[in-house]
Amino acid sequence: MTYRKRVVGWLADAALVLYFAFSLFPVAWMVVLSLKPPDQLFSTYFSFTPTLGSYRTVLGDSEGIPFVRFFVNSLVVSVGAVALSLVVGLPAAYASARWRFRGSENLMFTLLSFRFAPELTVIIPLFVLYQKLGLFDTYVGMVWVLQLVTLPLVVWIMRSYFADLTPELEQAALLDGYSRRQAFFKVALPLVKPGIAAVSLLAFIFAWNNFVFPLILTSGSAQTVTVGALSFLGGDRPRYNLTAAAALVSVVPPLLLALTIQRYLVRGLSFGAVKS
Numbered sequence: 001m002t003y004r005k006r007v008v009g010w011l012a013d014a015a016l017v018l019y020f021a022f023s024l025f026p027v028a029w030m031v032v033l034s035l036k037p038p039d040q041l042f043s044t045y046f047s048f049t050p051t052l053g054s055y056r057t058v059l060g061d062s063e064g065i066p067f068v069r070f071f072v073n074s075l076v077v078s079v080g081a082v083a084l085s086l087v088v089g090l091p092a093a094y095a096s097a098r099w100r101f102r103g104s105e106n107l108m109f110t111l112l113s114f115r116f117a118p119e120l121t122v123i124i125p126l127f128v129l130y131q132k133l134g135l136f137d138t139y140v141g142m143v144w145v146l147q148l149v150t151l152p153l154v155v156w157i158m159r160s161y162f163a164d165l166t167p168e169l170e171q172a173a174l175l176d177g178y179s180r181r182q183a184f185f186k187v188a189l190p191l192v193k194p195g196i197a198a199v200s201l202l203a204f205i206f207a208w209n210n211f212v213f214p215l216i217l218t219s220g221s222a223q224t225v226t227v228g229a230l231s232f233l234g235g236d237r238p239r240y241n242l243t244a245a246a247a248l249v250s251v252v253p254p255l256l257l258a259l260t261i262q263r264y265l266v267r268g269l270s271f272g273a274v275k276s
Helices: 002-035 053-060 067-098 104-116 120-133 139-145 147-164 167-175 180-191 193-209 212-217 225-233 240-250 252-260 262-270
Strands: none
Touching: 002 053, 002 240, 053 067, 053 240, 067 139, 067 147, 067 180, 067 193, 067 225, 067 240, 067 252, 104 147, 120 139, 120 212, 139 147, 139 212, 147 193, 167 180, 180 193, 193 225, 193 252, 212 225, 225 240, 240 252, 252 262
16 A cells, blocks of 8 residues: 555656646747757757847847837836736725625626726727827826726735734724724734735736737837737747747746745735734
8 A cells, every 4th residue: 555655656746747847848948949049040959059149139129129118118017007006906905805885795896807807808999098098108008007907906815815804903903093094004004915915916917918908009119028029020030039038038027026025925825914
């Protein structure tokens, strides 16, 4: 029986290793493509002379494609969308967790449906409105539209964190003379910091990776890396090495953010802050 369990364990470990290798193969292939020189680009062999020329081209704007500007645009609109979502979403999540009324669950489900609804269902009306209001290809327009992606996420995740806080903590603060606003900022909000860190990272990733909205609602000035990286595929000969380098560079901000808030992220995604 012990031998059988050991064999099953080995087979399970081998299956996990194979799945891990299968999952990482596209990333490894992207790294290989980004390091290949143009004359060896279409070789299927892993034996080649590595070069950083693709990264220098992408970051140096030598192909006439302002990828660095697209990168900055993504940072601006993603950080702006997350900040605005936190400003609006945290009080909304707290209110929805503390005060229940008739139709409150339907209201929350309606908000959540904005996140799950296909983006293509709203993109044409948004395009027309953005053209009329002068929001097309602007930072304000992109930050505003990304709320459809980030705000429902912030409200629904943070709602559960605030619901897990025992109301007696805030009631004690109110008895000590705190106002409801002070109880929110000085008592409830500090206790859900791990949740704020986790939801901020998730919202940033969703905003950073969004493709449909920047594709339709921008044309250059506010274009993001998800759309800008595809510019290297144009022309008579697709430059896969440049596209791979651009894609790998665009992964850096979410990765650095995840590593920076890793301590809060693990706590926030595992068990939350305070359990009632």
